[in-house]
Amino acid sequence: MCEGPSFEHVQSIGELLLGKTKHRPTIGIICGSGLGGLADMVEDANVVLYSEIPSFPISTVPGHMGKLVFGTMKGKQVVLMRGRLHYYEGYPMWKTTIPVRVLKACGISTLILTNAAGGLNSDYSVGDIMIIKDHIDLPGISGECVLRGGNDERFGPRFLATVDTYDKELATLTKSIAGKLGLSDIMREGTYIMIGGPTFETVAESRLLRNFGADAVGMSTVPEAIVARHMGMKVFGLSLITDMCSLQYDVASATTHEQVLAAGRKRAKDLQELVSNLVQNM
Numbered sequence: 001m002c003e004g005p006s007f008e009h010v011q012s013i014g015e016l017l018l019g020k021t022k023h024r025p026t027i028g029i030i031c032g033s034g035l036g037g038l039a040d041m042v043e044d045a046n047v048v049l050y051s052e053i054p055s056f057p058i059s060t061v062p063g064h065m066g067k068l069v070f071g072t073m074k075g076k077q078v079v080l081m082r083g084r085l086h087y088y089e090g091y092p093m094w095k096t097t098i099p100v101r102v103l104k105a106c107g108i109s110t111l112i113l114t115n116a117a118g119g120l121n122s123d124y125s126v127g128d129i130m131i132i133k134d135h136i137d138l139p140g141i142s143g144e145c146v147l148r149g150g151n152d153e154r155f156g157p158r159f160l161a162t163v164d165t166y167d168k169e170l171a172t173l174t175k176s177i178a179g180k181l182g183l184s185d186i187m188r189e190g191t192y193i194m195i196g197g198p199t200f201e202t203v204a205e206s207r208l209l210r211n212f213g214a215d216a217v218g219m220s221t222v223p224e225a226i227v228a229r230h231m232g233m234k235v236f237g238l239s240l241i242t243d244m245c246s247l248q249y250d251v252a253s254a255t256t257h258e259q260v261l262a263a264g265r266k267r268a269k270d271l272q273e274l275v276s277n278l279v280q281n282m
């Protein structure tokens with residue numbers, strides 16, 4: 001059998017984690033770069049470090065702590081991932097999504113994905129929040145699909161339909177909540193494209209990605225969304241636009257990770273309000 005996730009191993013990690021907390025989460029939330037403050041909204045928290053979990057990959061990126069936070073958020077049982085795994089860290093694509101499979105084994109049925117992303121759509125501004133309506137899995141369509149390799153039908157089907165990956169009802173609910181929070185002016189809805197990273201895009205690459213129809217670009221999220229759908233979960237995603245990609249040579253500016261984290265800190269409170277109210281109303 002080709003390398004890939006072991007159903008028995010994932011189930012055993014899930015059982016181990018549930019033995020470390022009294023909580024039984026139904027909603028999982030993955031915190032993007034600099035967006036870990038969401039975990040501060042978890043009440044009655046039980047924290048499990050990735051280093052405490054056998055064979056769990058370790059996040060190596062600044063702004064991505066490696067811990068799971070079980071608890072309640074606005075009365076709902078949740079588990080947050082502070083620190084996601086990225087393909088650019090050198091993990092096989094399937095391994096970057098082991099945490100998603102483990103959260104399913106812990107009982108979640110809905111996965112909320114947050115990320116920091118670069119704006120490709122010139123109507124966007126830094127600080128906007130984009131509801132992910134669809135994605136373009138650039139690594140996936142060029143041969144590095146997260147479901148490549150052996151498939152265990154106990155996880156999900158060999159050939160997955162991804163036409164309906166992102167939940168429309170949660171998108172509608174989020175727009176309504178954003179209106180009540182006075183955030184409508186910064187809300188967008190568009191297509192997220194994943195690049196492998198870790199380099200930020202060239203001008204020519206940004207132009208190519210925009211011409212593909214993408215509104216925002218990042219280096220994560222898509223494999224997690226696919227794996228969550230593979231296991232029959234509901235999926236919803238939000239991108240915080242942390243910088244605008246350079247589409248013209250004369251105004252090109254070099255994006256930095258520090259800039260990404262700083263933009264995350266500036267919008268963190270609004271994103272926390274939005275996500276926690278979404279959880280409350282789900």
Ligand SMILES: Nc1nc2ncn(CCNC(CO)CO)c2c(=O)[nH]1
Binds near residue numbers: 086200219243257
């Ligand atoms: N132009 C641009 N802006 C971005 N802001 C966040 N990301 C997602 C990648 N985040 C990395 C580096 O910050 C950390 O995972 C990107 C990106 O890929 N491109």
